[in-house]
Amino acid sequence: MGIKQVKIDVNEVTVGMFVSGLDRPWTQTPFPLQGFYVRDLTEIKELKIHCQHIYIDVVKGVAPVQSKLRKLHTPAKKIRRMERTEKSSKTFDVAPLAIRRDVYTEAAPLESEIGRAKALHQQVYDAVGLIMKQVEFDNRNVPIVETRRAASQMVDSVIRSPDAFTWLGRVRDKDEYTYSHSVRSAIWALLFGRHVGLPKEDLDVLAMATLLKDIGKTKLPKSLLENDERTPAEQKEYEKFIGYGVDILRVLPEVKPRITSVVKSHCERVNGSGFPSHLRGDKIPYLGKIAGIVTFYDETINPRGSDKPLSPSRAVAKLYELRGIEFQDELVIEFIRAIGLYPTGTLVALSNGEVAVVVEQNFERRLKPKIMVVMDAVKQTLSTPQFLDLAEIDKSNQAKIDSGKYTRGEIETLDIVQDLEPSAYDIDIEVIREAYLNRKTSGIGGIIGADGLLSRFKNKVRLFPSGSKKASKG
Numbered sequence: 282m283g284i285k286q287v288k289i290d291v292n293e294v295t296v297g298m299f300v301s302g303l304d305r306p307w308t309q310t311p312f313p314l315q316g317f318y319v320r321d322l323t324e325i326k327e328l329k330i331h332c333q334h335i336y337i338d339v340v341k342g343v344a345p346v347q348s349k350l351r352k353l354h355t356p357a358k359k360i361r362r363m364e365r366t367e368k369s370s371k372t373f374d375v376a377p378l379a380i381r382r383d384v385y386t387e388a389a390p391l392e393s394e395i396g397r398a399k400a401l402h403q404q405v406y407d408a409v410g411l412i413m414k415q416v417e418f419d420n421r422n423v424p425i426v427e428t429r430r431a432a433s434q435m436v437d438s439v440i441r442s443p444d445a446f447t448w449l450g451r452v453r454d455k456d457e458y459t460y461s462h463s464v465r466s467a468i469w470a471l472l473f474g475r476h477v478g479l480p481k482e483d484l485d486v487l488a489m490a491t492l493l494k495d496i497g498k499t500k501l502p503k504s505l506l507e508n509d510e511r512t513p514a515e516q517k518e519y520e521k522f523i524g525y526g527v528d529i530l531r532v533l534p535e536v537k538p539r540i541t542s543v544v545k546s547h548c549e550r551v552n553g554s555g556f557p558s559h560l561r562g563d564k565i566p567y568l569g570k571i572a573g574i575v576t577f578y579d580e581t582i583n584p585r586g587s588d589k590p591l592s593p594s595r596a597v598a599k600l601y602e603l604r605g606i607e608f609q610d611e612l613v614i615e616f617i618r619a620i621g622l623y624p625t626g627t628l629v630a631l632s633n634g635e636v637a638v639v640v641e642q643n644f645e646r647r648l649k650p651k652i653m654v655v656m657d658a659v660k661q662t663l664s665t666p667q668f669l670d671l672a673e674i675d676k677s678n679q680a681k682i683d684s685g686k687y688t689r690g691e692i693e694t695l696d697i698v699q700d701l702e703p704s705a706y707d708i709d710i711e712v713i714r715e716a717y718l719n720r721k722t723s724g725i726g727g728i729i730g731a732d733g734l735l736s737r738f739k740n741k742v743r744l745f746p747s748g749s750k751k752a753s754k755g
Contacts, residue, residue: 286336294325294335302336311645320611323382373551373562378611381478385440391641392718394442401438402464405431409492410460416499416529425535432467432488436481439471444641447472447625458585459495459506465583467491469575469620476619487568489536490543494572497526507586520556523548539568547572550607574600574608574616589704593624621647626710628701632694634658636706640717643672648697653713656706666716671695 286301294300298319303310310331316338319325328335408428415423438445447468470491474484498506501522505511511519527545530536546569549555551562555573565573581596597617604613623629627639629652636656643649649672656662674695681687703710 287339288334288336290334291329291332294319294328294337296321296325299338299341300328300335301338301341304332304334307648311647317614318610320614321380373553375551375562375609375611378477378609378615380615382476384478384480385475388443388644389441391442391444394438394445395718398438398442398445401431401434405435405467405492406460406464409463412493412496413460413499416496423529423533425533428492429489429535432492433485435467436471436484436488439468439475440481440484443472443475444625447620459498462579462583462585463492463495466494466572466575466579469578470571473571473575473616473619477615483568486537486539486543487571490540490547490568491572491575493530493536493540494526494544494547494576495522496529496544497522497524500525509584509586520548523557542566543568543572545569547576549573551609552606554607570609570612571616574612577603577608578616578620589702592700592702593620593627594622594700597622618647621650623648623650623697623700625650626714628703628705628708628710629697630699630701632696632698636660636701636708637669637697638666638708638710638713640668640713643670646672646675649675650697652697653717655708655713660706662708666713668717669695671697 296319299316300312300319301316303312311327317324318341319328405428408424408431411424412428467488470487471484474487479487501519505515505519508515523545527541530541530544543566545557546560546565549558549560549565549569550573551565551570553559553561555565578596578600581591581599582593583590600608600613600616604610621642623639625639625642629637629639631637631652631654635654635658637652637654639650640653641651643651649670651668651670651672653666653668654663655666678692678694681692682689
């Protein structure tokens with residue numbers, strides 16, 4: 282279905298419209314997607330700050346204003362067909378989200394939190410692994426207390442500094458898939474929960490539930506877990522892991538019923554296509570919906586049986602296609618906003634041909650994160666990775682334009698063009714992380730301004746020492 286764009290003054294924007302275009306580049310705004318539904322007055326206010334007029338898609342748009350616009354621009358027969366399709370596909374109800382955006386406004390510096398997060402990440406990983414191994418032999422003496430303590434500390438760490446734990450989740454683990462998947466999913470869940478302002482108690486429940494959501498898989502044969510092309514009978518057998526997990530957790534006095542509820546519902550889908558109970562809409566607990574989204578996302582970027590994780594944009598694209606179908610529309614949008622299109626640790630291509638790693642988020646400018654440039658335009662690795670704050674560069678460029686001394690065409694801009702598959706170049710992400718965290722003591726510190734972009738690549742020596750990973754040529 283083609284886009285039906287209508288140009289309107291920004292003062293005419295109402296909740297329910299689908300914004301498909303702006304009067305300025307998307308990268309100069311805080312909006313994370315090139316196209317989004319207007320959900321609340323806060324977004325309308327943001328649009329008014331950044332734009333004078335916008336373009337709306339009158340086919341995708343929702344709410345009463347959308348119906349009126351469709352009738353102005355769409356033949357009557359097509360309207361009736363579209364309305365029948367919408368009526369038949371909309372068979373579940375979900376309440377608007379109650380999002381609190383000002384709960385966790387302060388973030389500790391990444392370098393002050395990463396040490397604690399590193400040690401805690403190992404504690405969480407070991408605790409989950411111990412539970413999985415113990416459950417295989419004895420369901421009654423499961424060591425839950427240590428996991429609960431580590432999960433609560435994990436919540437505190439993510440509240441203090443979201444990027445610290447994200448870094449750890451992006452570094453590939455080489456141990457059993459279920460363990461690492463559970464820990465990564467819990468990290469994504471807490472980033473999401475922090476973004477929407479969940480209270481600490483709910484974050485604790487979410488962390489524990491996501492860490493334990495796959496505990497029932499210990500009762501399934503390994504061949505069934507690793508088979509991604511199951512017959513209907515095999516799929517039915519696979520889905521039993523939810524029930525096994527619930528049975529294990531219900532008899533443990535340390536596990537709250539709310540945790541068990543999330544474990545039971547994280548594979549449900551709002552259109553009823555999930556399992557085990559085929560719940561629809563708001564019959565799925567709120568935290569269960571969140572656990573379902575983060576599980577899907579992590580399984581997409583880290584598919585079982587593959588040693589090559591996929592780029593975040595692939596997972597985001599798949600999630601976006603399933604919004605309003607398998608996953609609640611608003612939750613998908615908010616999750617993408619929470620992690621950004623370029624999560625910390627993502628390998629990205631820049632507009633000048635260079636390759637960089639996202640090292641920290643700019644939470645007000647999701648498309649302008651902090652990065653470490655690791656390869657120049659001809660794909661030679663740099664002797665020292667170079668730190669850039671894309672938001673600061675953009676701010677500096679805008680100030681020059683506003684001064685009247687420069688036109689936009691005279692300013693060299695720098696943007697992220699796309700994210701890359703992690704295996705696109707043989708870059709050791711952990712090396713980049715350490716280089717970023719040590720930048721102040723190693724002399725890398727400071728933001729390189731827009732004026733210095735062309736003079737950074739005189740020494741094209743390999744980033745990695747002899748005998749370690751080498752960069753491939755582009």
